[in-house]
Amino acid sequence: MAVMEAAEKLSTDIIDRMREAIADADGHEVMAWGKMQGGIIAELTIAARGDEESVPAVFQHMEKGDVVIHNHPGGVLKPSGADMQVAGRLGEHGIGFFIVDNDVERVYAVVEPVSVKEKRALKVEELASLLEPGGALETAMDGGGYYEYRPSQVAMLERVAESFNESRICVAEAGTGVGKSMAYLLPALNWASMNDERVVVSTATINLQHQLIDKDIPLAKKILGTVDSSFADCRTALVKGRGNYVCLRRLASAVEEQTLFDEDNDELEPIKKWSETTSIGTRDDISFFPSNTVWSKVNSEGDSCLGLRCKHREKCFVLKSKKEAASAQLLIVNHHLLFSDLAMRLEGAGFDNSVVLPPFTRIVFDEAHNMESSATSFFSSEMNLFSVLKQVNRLYARRRARTFGAVINLQLEAGAFEEDEKIPGLVDGIKEQMQVLDTAAVEVMRSDMNIRLRGDTVEIFKDSIFPAMHELQKRILDCVHAVENIVKRLDEKDLELPVVFEVRMLERRLEAFASICQSFTLWEEKPGDVFWMERSRSSSGDYFARFVITPLDISRMMRESVFSPYETVVCTSATISVNRDFRFWSTRVGLNGFEDREVTASMFKSPFPYKEKVLLALPEDAPEPNNGDYQSFVEDFSLRMLELSEGRGLVLFTSYRMLTETFDALKPGLDKLGITVLKQGDDDRTRLLEKFKTDTASVLFATSSFWEGIDAPGNSLKVVIICKLPFMVPTDPVIAARMEVVEQRGGNQFMEYMLPEAVIKLKQGFGRLMRRGTDSGVVAILDSRMLKKFYGRLFVNSLPETARSFKPVEGILRDSENYLFLS
Structure with missing residues (x-):
């Protein structure tokens, strides 16, 4: 493009401001960025003074359609080599690059900005009317289903739609029964279709993902189609993590190895036959559930993927999934997958490129109460005996006088080198030293399940752990160096061999283990991380040690990767407030005190008639949980209540030990009553829940993840028994470290951390009972602290308003009988 008059690209005001900035810089270089209106720059920000190296600092604040303006003091507007490099990088993101002279009379448009289509705002009232009586939702339900007008659902939809229009952060607690999925799906689908912008909906559980894809989204599209038929065509895709897909290359290798060594034949052969007929290639598509050991040998892994070098790429299930995601306007993902994408973007991949997911502009977090735990899990690093052995065995291994692995394959394809002879000894050295470290760690944890690295435990680490880690780090790096x-x-022609790519991937993984070893020994230099080790059991029952590094606080990462860069962020859940206050959750995820963006927080009350349908029972004569009689009380009360309810019960525990003890005590008596007794861990979660829902004379004993995500409406669930208030274990290393932070800043660790977390967890457990407006039953909480401790009121006030029976056991059983059978 030829040099033109500055007035053709810059408004008069902008020319004056640019001249002033150049004068203030004594005629030296100035970097500015502007926004286009009507083909000329009408808004300007002076961002930096300096050369092209200043552009990255400017770029992170810009978006597609903006322009970088840079003056050439000498008056020669021809772009330099550095100018062209910068212009090329900016152009990839739709950002223009202009050069002006110091008098801002002439301009050279090196790269024109991409023309950005003006956003079309959602018609909030029109969307709301779809859910109101006589609207499209009621009409859609005429063919089957039940329509109920829910004012709180309409109010939430309006708030979410406004957040899309105004590019706001929206926090919405939607009580059970509000219908939050439809309240955010209608605006999200409408926006994505109308503005051709990709929206991501992230959930914590696979159950909700399938509900959205199989049920809610088709209904939402049908409803939107009554407004404009094109809205019904919004393309959607469910995106699963790589680990859910079979890798045909790894499967072929595993089958070849089992043919040689006759192991895992019972599972690998059926998986191979299935892989030849499946159209999606995911683990849940197999007729049986493969063991974790076998699946880990054949599933897809990001850093071992050969990409275009793979001979199976034409049939690759992950690649097929990525193509579907790239063409979709709305993606359904889980929190962990989303955070893996965001982490790479934050590390430099940028927010306009395809990474794990294709680029997107707006996010909806459903089950947002799990955001902190999901982010914490993803950003943690771990090493253990089995993870190290897995990687070195993929590098080189021997079985029955046969050798295999990436190094052997490299020898076969590219010839042998002198260093090849060193690899077996180096690999054996890593295995031996990892075993030394594991044994030492298990030994020091004989009386503890975990130990956190801190001032009062550092001597334990110095005596045996650090020396073993240092030696392991050295042996790993020696092996990496040899590889x-x-x-x-290698000859240059061999560098593109797929096996070379695999070898380098294994190098990176081994280097990551070495980095964990080094970080542990330098723990005092990393106050933002929690360093800890834990004693766990393998599938064979043997103890092994896990070495983990966990971020102490994820709020900064959340701000930088989620709340700052994305246009709209909606966070919703049935349980994110404590006593109708969002501050605890907002602080944990980085929203409390976040002033860069407008944040709205609202509560949308459940339409369910809890006061008429649910009885909250708190036995006044329950012993305290630390009393020796407490276990027998739980057993006696639970047996009598479950006999009264004829099964149809869910019993929730905070520890697996107490679950097992209670289960063993009650099963004989319940069996005699003809009640089916189910226990978490005895079967796959999905099959266990299906048995529970279909057998209306059954009881499920569960803990941990079963406090949420169970949806058993109707006659299959009439009683929920919660044995103890779900306080976190204070000996958990990460919890303990976070509690210490609260105390160090002068706070109360119990009131500010332990208590709010327990309240949110209790709300989840309570919410298992009533899943439809017609459901009814009893929630019995057998923890006397609800009535006797000063903080018990906070738990009660955080639950929906129900009928109450706060009496001795005999009175509660009478009230429960009346409630279950006479009301």
Whole structure:
């Protein structure tokens, strides 16, 4: 493009401001960025003074359609090599690059900005009317289903739609029965279709993902189609993590190895036959559930994927999924997958490129109460005996006088080198040292399930753990160095071999283990992380040690990767407030005190008639949980209540030990009554829940994840028994470290951390009972602290308003009988 008059690209005001900025810089270089209106720059921000190296600092605040303006003091507007490099990088993101002279009379448009289509605002009232009586939802339900007008659902939809229009952060607690999925799906689908912008909906559980894809989204599209038929065509896709897909290359290798060594035949052969006929290639598509050991040998892994080098790429299930996601306007993902994408973007991949997911502009977090735990899990690093052995065995292994692994494959394809002879000994050295470290860690944890690295435990680590880690780090790096020397000696034509890519992937994984070892020994230099080790049991029952590094606080990462860069962020759940206050959750995820964006927080009350349908029972004569009689009280009360309810019960525990003890005590008596007794861990979660829902004379004993995500409406669930208030275990290393932070800043760790977390967890457990407006029953909480401790009121006030029976056991059983059979 030829040099033109500055007035053709810059408004008069902008020319004056640019001249002033250049004068203030004594005629030196100035970097500015502007926004286009009507083909000329009408808004300007002076961002930096300096050369092209200043552009990255400017770029992170810009978006598609903006322009970087840079002056050439010498008056020569021809772009330099550095200018062209910068212009190329900006152009990839739709950002323009202009050069002006110091008098801002002439301009050279090196790269024109991409023309950005003006956003079309959602018609909030029109969307709301779809859910109102006589609207499209009621009409859609005429063919089957039950329509109920829910004012709180309409109010939530309006708030979410406004957040899309105004590019706001929206926090919405939607009580059970509000219908939050439809309240955010209608605006999200409408926006994505109308503005051709990709929206991501992230959930914590696979159950909700399938509900959205199989049920809610088709209904939402049908409803939107009554407004404009094109809205019904909004393309959607369910995106699962790589680990859910079979990798045909890894499967072929595993089958070849089992043919040689006759192991895992019972599962690998059926998986191979299935892989030849499946159209989606996911684990849940197999007629049986493969063991974790076998699946880990054949599933897809990001850093071991050969990409275009793979001979199976034409049939690759992950690649097929990625293509579907790239063409979709609305993606359904889980929190962990979303955070893996956001982490890479934050590390430099940028927010306009495809990473794990294709680029997107707006996010809806459903089950938002799990955001902190999901982010914490993803951003943690771990090493253990089995993870190290897995990687070194993929590098080199021996079985029955046969050798295999990436190094052997490299020898076969590219020839042998002197360093090849060192690899077996180096790999054996890593295995031996990892075993030394594991044994030492298990030994020091004989009386503890975990130990956190801190001032009063550092001597334990110095005595045996640090020396073993230091030696392991050295042996890993020696092996990596030897492998790298092999790669360096390859002919240039061999560097593109798929096996070379695999070898380098294994190098990176081994280096990550070495980095964990080094970080542990330098723990005092990393106050933002929690360093800990834990004693766990393998599938064979043997103890092994896990070495983990966990971020102490994820709020900064959340701000930088979620709340700052994305246009709209909606966070919703049935349980994110404590006593109708959002501050605890907002603080944990980084929203409390976040002033960069407008944040709205609202509560949408459940339409369910809890006061008429649910009895909250708190036995006044329950012993305290630390009393020796407490276990027998739980057993006696539970047996009598479950006999009264004829099964149809869910018994929730805070520890697996108490679950097992209670289950063993009650099963004989319940069996005699003809009640089916189910226990978490005895079967796959999905099959267990299906048995529970279909057998209306059954009882399920459960803990942990079963406090949420169970949806058993109707006659299959009439009684929920919660044995103890779900306080977190204070000996958990990460919880303990976070509690210490609260105390160090002068706060009360119990009131500010332990208590709010327990309240949110209790609300989840309570919410298992009433899943439809017609459901009814009893929630019995057998923890006397609800009535006797000063903080018990906070738990009660955080639950929906129900009928109450706060009496001795005999009175509660009478009230429950009346409630279950006479009301």
